[in-house]
Amino acid sequence: MENSTTNLSRRSFLKSSALAGGGLMISFTWLSSFKAVAEKLNNPGLPDQWFELSGYIKITPDNIIKIYNPNPEFGQNVMTSLPMIVAEELGADWQQVVVEMGPHDSVKLGPQFTGGSNSVRMYWKPLRDAGAAARNMLMQAAAQTWAVPVEEITTKAGKLYHEKTGKSGTYGDFASKASGIPVPKGVKLKDIKGFDVIRHSKKNVEGLKIVRGKPLFGLDYKVDGMLIAMIEHPPAFGMKLKSFDASQTLKMPGIKDVFRLKMYEDDFEFGGFDTRTFNDLLVVVGTNTWEVMNARKKLITEWEPVGDRKEKVNSFGRKKEVTIPGELESSDVQYQKMRTRAKQPATVLRKDGDPEAAFKNAAQVIERTYNAPFLAHNCMEPMNFFAHVTDEKALFAGPLQAPGWVEPTLSKIFNLSPEKIEIQMTRMGGGFGRRAYGHYLVEAGLISRQAKAPVKLIYSREDDMTYGIYRPMYTATYRAALDANKNLIAFHVKGGGIPEHPVHENRFPAGAVDNYLAESWELPSNITIGAFRAPRSNFNAAAEQSFLDELAEAMGKDPIDFRLELLQRAKERPVGKNNDYDADRYAGVLELVRDKSGWNKPENRKYNRGVAAYFCHNSYAAHVVDMVTKNGEPYVERVFSAIDCGVVVNPDAATNMVQGAVVDGIGNAFYGGLTHKDGRSEQSNFSEYRIIRIHEAPKSIDVHFIENDIDPTGLGEPPFPPVFGAVANALYRNTGKRYYNQPYKNDIINRKNNIDKKAF
Amino acid sequence: MITLNINQKNYEVDIDPDMPLLWVLRDVIGLVGTKYGCGVAQCGACVVHLNGEAVRSCVTKVKRADGQKVVTIEGLGLTNDHPLQKAWLEADVPQCGYCQSGQLMSAAVLLRENPNPTDQDIDDAMAGNICRCGTYLRIREAIHMAAEILRKGS
Amino acid sequence: MKRQSENKTFHLQRLKTIGLLVIICSAIGIFSSAFENKMDFTGIKNTGTINKDSIESVQAFMQVYKVLMSPRCMNCHPAGDVPLQGDDSHIHSMLPKRGKDGRGVYALKCANCHQPENLPGLHKPPGNPNWHLPPADMKMVFQGKSPAQLAKQIIDPAQNGNKSKAKLLEHAYDALVLAGWNMGQGRTAPPMSHEEFVKVWTTWIKKGAYAPK
Known part of the structure; x- marks a missing residue:
């Protein structure tokens, strides 16, 4: 087991070094070396001579190694972690590495998609291969130069050695020659045990730029003559523009144009990520942001209902026609509709044994229903994108998770072949799934084409929040059948959503119960939805893990023991097929968190403790949250987390991400x-959509990773869902009541006031 | 004509005196380290120092800063190496990084007024700055670290 | 001691007023009544008998109370050290602390967000050049106070920032009090106009500043 560093260990490092040196010594070696490299790069005397060994790697004669990060960075640390994988196999000295965001080029740089906790998983092998191949090319170049067999060449920290002859040289010395050698395939990779970059924490390569406020983000992108555009969108889902009068707007200072445009033609076949909230847009274009914001207020607009409409969808080859209702929806009406629909028959997703009979014969049936509202992503950097579209070519630049998914759409709409479309990926001020939907590139492009100018489209915070692609509204009813000896004999989940259901039918506890039934239903809606950090899981882990907690209590069992018993069953005598989790790894994180949190230690009884575990994105996460009452309110003071995501590439950054996921989970x-x-x-x-703030964040979040040599699995999402369940379970211990409706703070208030309604 | 002293440099800008300082900095002067997050003084991404105070530039009309001293993240510390910036790097605080310049500017006022802040002091000072990635624990840690750097004079 | 120094100031003011009155002659009734009222600064009378003034005064205060307990006034006179916010008087979202002088602490000082003037648009912080809470040594809490408690508190110089009745009368026109009727878009105004408020406020004080039972 490896204990990743936490705040405590770093703070104690500070103290101990202060003691030892008689003064404070903080190691800024990384920072100074970063500066040294930067100075070299900025030195006008230095020839701008980069030898390209592959799409990922360039080296200068004086041995500065540039590694291209292929995948968009939205805070998950890929700008650092992915180049670390290359550097490991390349045998580079990390101090000599500079990192640059790669261009959008799927031939050279692969799928280039940030989402589904995929970055490290999908680039693990290709980047190791790329690093190993480049190292081999450098070795070949040295072997040829020194006239020795390539097998006798060794490398260390960016240098090549031939022991017998005592010859040595830097990678830079051989970069020119190596760049002419064909890229070899199938080069043997390092033994994981011998890693000296991966598994060794490296600081964020863009840290210095971030803390100095350097332009990094899409919103910071600027070119000469660039205009600013904002969209006046309908005030409600189900509405469209009827007419407008822009005469006052056009009189405002700095305003260039106001126009209406249609995003997609009626017969457009939508790709799975072409989701857009409104099709009919009113655009104000001007010279600076504030003037455009102000001028928007002068628009006189009339809106009308869209009515029901049909859309053709082609989601990765799955074609269908969907009807989108035109209703102006209200949450309380939606909630009642869900309640009605939940009582009606649903689609059976999985059935093991004879659940109907088991429930009929049960000594006790426990049934609970869980609800959760739409969630807005609320990335700190609102949606925005730069576009400059002409008849010949198009340049786009800004924050985007999936350039490869929007490119075909841009190609169709602007009638340009993909090679004439350049998409530059800036650092993103958060993503959480929201920026997988590239509709704002289409919008920016259409505006640029119409305005005949380079344009930056900016959403205000209000636009961003009300013009979103949200986490769906969910509900799920869980039922458990117990026999006379309080054994769990059947389990039933029936989940529904607006407009998508949340059920993962093959997830735990499927496989652990003889009689199992999973069902789903959906209600259509015109409110646009999409991926939100751990889609579906972020609801399931709240509902299912609360239910298991309640079940354990009813059975008189410790909540961790109960889960471990189920996992033991799933491992030894799995029920059904397609169980998508590994019971051993699942149990592993529960055991680790039990150990690290001192679950059974009497001194921890002063806390109201809640536990939850979940599997998603091929990784396993378990949390114990320790709740107390602070200023009369439940407050999560401490959290212990155990994660199994295979090899951890950059442990301190991974710890940061888990800590962030915990804070995000508590907040949501x-x-x-x-x-x-x-x-x-x-x-x-x-002011209306509450985001967790620093005083509401725990005092400590101790993160522990299972150490194994399994290829990396997801990390950005997996720690997030089980936080919801752990918080709900701790709330029960804190308040003596079970809460079934998110957000819990509202549910607590409603319960206090004896209001029998949903929380949202 | 509005006169601004930004990061010890003087600027004269011919601009609507009602334009928020945020947009003057970003769109007119070209200092983009100060971020737009909410526009209503809720998130703190736009915090700059106006005569040393951590004002929210998204709601501060530029006329309030006329003839006054403004410091942005680009001017924090004499050589942009403020102990907080060092500590932020050492604690590897940022995830997406978007809110961090505002966080740093708020933290700088805290440290100036209270060189030895407790966790409670930090929460009292920093609760106006939202970090959607949830880096709050590291922000607390980095502020303690910076306080220690300041105390030891290193 | 505080009261004595207040006395001195008051006497100086009174002498000035007398001088002024001599010059412009005493025919103006309103001045003379104000003058009389200024004479009585000692707080709540405790005569033990119910008189007409006390009934009118208390009735007026019950109107005053409605205004003072409206979010526009109470939100900045909280029971704790954090102001309240919104028409539902929830705890101010980023927990800005009162601080010694009532102007916030560190990076969360009132004036960091609250501008000298209101800003157009929803959700924008209301503005005033002097935006602050009562200071830590004179918290002037409204939240949670009964009419009797609040009336007694307001009239007590030890709890009201050392204000005489005259000062209290003037306070109705204080810029921050006036700001309660000009809080920017999306905020419900107090339950009566400022003019009406001044009327009941003045009546309450002039009729003896009686506290409800």
Whole structure:
């Protein structure tokens, strides 16, 4: 087991070094070396001579190694972690490495997609191969130069050696020659045990730029003559523009143009990620942001209902026609509709044994229903994109998770072949799934084409929140059948959503119960939805893990023991097929968190403790949250986390991400929720949509990774879902009541006031 | 004509005096380290120092800063190497990084007024700065670290 | 001691007023009544008998109370050290602390967000050049106070920032009090106009500043 560093260990490092040296010594070696490399790069005397060994690697004669990060960075640390994988196999000295965001080029740089906790998983092998191949090319170049067999060449920290002759040289010395050698395939990779870059924490390569406020983000992108555009969108889902009068707007200072445009033609076949909230847009274009924001207020607009409409969808080859209702939806009506629909028959997703008979013969049936509202992503950097589209070519630049998914759409809409479309990926101020939907590139492109100018499209915070692609609204009813000896004999989940259901039918506890039934249903809606950090899981882990907690209590069992018993069963005598989790690894994180949190230690009884575990994105996460009452309110003071995501590439950054996921989870569990009234979002800024703040964040989050040599699996999402369940279970111990409706802070208030309704 | 002293440099800008300082900095002067997050003083991404105070530039009309001293993240510390910036790197605080310049600017006022802050002091000072990635624990840690750097004078 | 120094100031003011009155002659009734009222600064009378003034005064205060307990006034007179916010008087979202002088602490000082003037648009912080809470040594809490408690508190110089009745009368026109009727878009105004408020406020004080039972 490896204990990743936490805040405590770093702080104690500070103290101990202060003691030892008689003064404070903080090691800024990384920072100074970073500066040294930067100075070299900025030295005008230095020839700008980069030898390209592959799409990922360039080397200068004085041995500066540039590694291209292929995947968009939205805070998950890929700008650092992915180049670390290359550097490992390349045998580079990390101090000599500079990192640059790669261009959008799927031939050279692979799938280039940030989402589904995929970055490290999907690039693990290709980047190791790329590093190993380049190292081999450098070795061949040295072997040829020194006239020795390539097998006798060794490398260390960016240098090549031939022991017998005592010859040595830097990678830079041989970069020119190596760049002419064909890229070899199938070069043997390092033994994982011998890693000296991977598994060794490296600082964020863009840290210095971030703390100095250097332009990094899409919103910071600027070219000469660039105009600013904003979209006046309908005030409610189900509405469209009827007419407008821009005469006052056009009189405002700095305003260049106001026009209406249609995003997609009626017969457009939508790709799976072509989701857009509104098709009919009113655009204001001007010279600077504030002037455009102001001028927007002068627009006189009339909106009308869209009515029901049909759309052709082609989601990765799956073609269908969907009808989108035109209703102006309200959350309370939606909630009632869900309640009605939940009682009706649903689609059976999986059935093991004879659940009907088991429930009929049960000594006790426990049934609970869980609800959760739409969630807005609320990335700190609002949606924005730069576009400059002409008849000949198009340049796009900004924050985007999936350039490869929007490119075909851009190609169709602007009638340009993909090679004439350049998409530059800037650092993203958060993503959480929201930026997998590239509709704002289409919007920016259309605006640029119409305005005949380079344009930056900017969403205001209000636009961003009310003009979103949200986490769906979910509900699920769980039922468990117990026999007379309080054994679990059947398990039933029936989940539904607006407009998508949440059920993962093959997830735990499927496989651990003889009689099992999973069902789903969906209600259509015109409120646009999409991926949100751990889609579906972020609800399931709240509902299922709360239910298991309640079940354990009813059975008189410790909640961890109960889960471990089920996992033992799933391992020894798995029920059914297609169980998608590994019971051993699942149990592993529960055992680790039990150990690290001192689950059974009497001194921890002063805390109201809640536990939950979940599997998603091929990784396993378990949390114990320790709740107390602070200023009369439940507060999560400490958290212990255990994660199994295979090899951890950059441990300290991985720890940061888990800590962040825990904070995000607590925040969304307590406060997250977007509601509608007659199609209009009832929250439009952070004054109404509460985001967790520093005083609400735990004092400590101790993160522990299972150490194994399994190829890396997901990390950005897996720690997030089980936080919801752990918080709910701790709340029960803190308040004596079970909460079934998110966000929990609202549910607590409703229960206190004896209001029998959903929380949102 | 508005006169601004930004990061010890003087600027004269011919601009609507009602334009928020944020947009003057970003769109007119070209200092983009100060971020737009909410526009209503809720998130703190736009914090700059106006005569040393951590004002939210998204709601501060530029006329309030006329003839006054403004410091942005680009001017934090004499050589942009403020102990907080060092500590932020050492604690490897940022995830996406978007909110961090505002966090740093708020933290700088805290440290100036309270060189030895407790966790409670940090929460009292920093609760106006939202970090959507949830780096709050590291922000606390980095502020303690920076305080220690300041105390030891290193 | 505080009261004595207040006395001195008051006497100086009174002498000035007398001088002024001599010059412009005493025919103006309103001035003379104000003058009389200024004479009585000692706080709540405790005569033990119910008189007409006390009934009118208390009735007026019950109107005053409605205004003072409205979010526009109470939100900045919280029971704790964090102001309240919004028409539902929830705890101010980023927990800005009162601080010694009532102007916030560190990076969360009132004026960091609250501008000298209101800003157009929803959700924008209301503005005033002097935006602050009562200071830590004179918290002037409204939240949670009964009418009797609040009336007694307001009239007590030890709890009201050392204000005489005259000062209290003037306070109705204080810029921050006036700001309660000009809080920017999306905020419900107090339950009566400022003019009406001044009327009941003045009546309450002039009729003896009686506290409800």
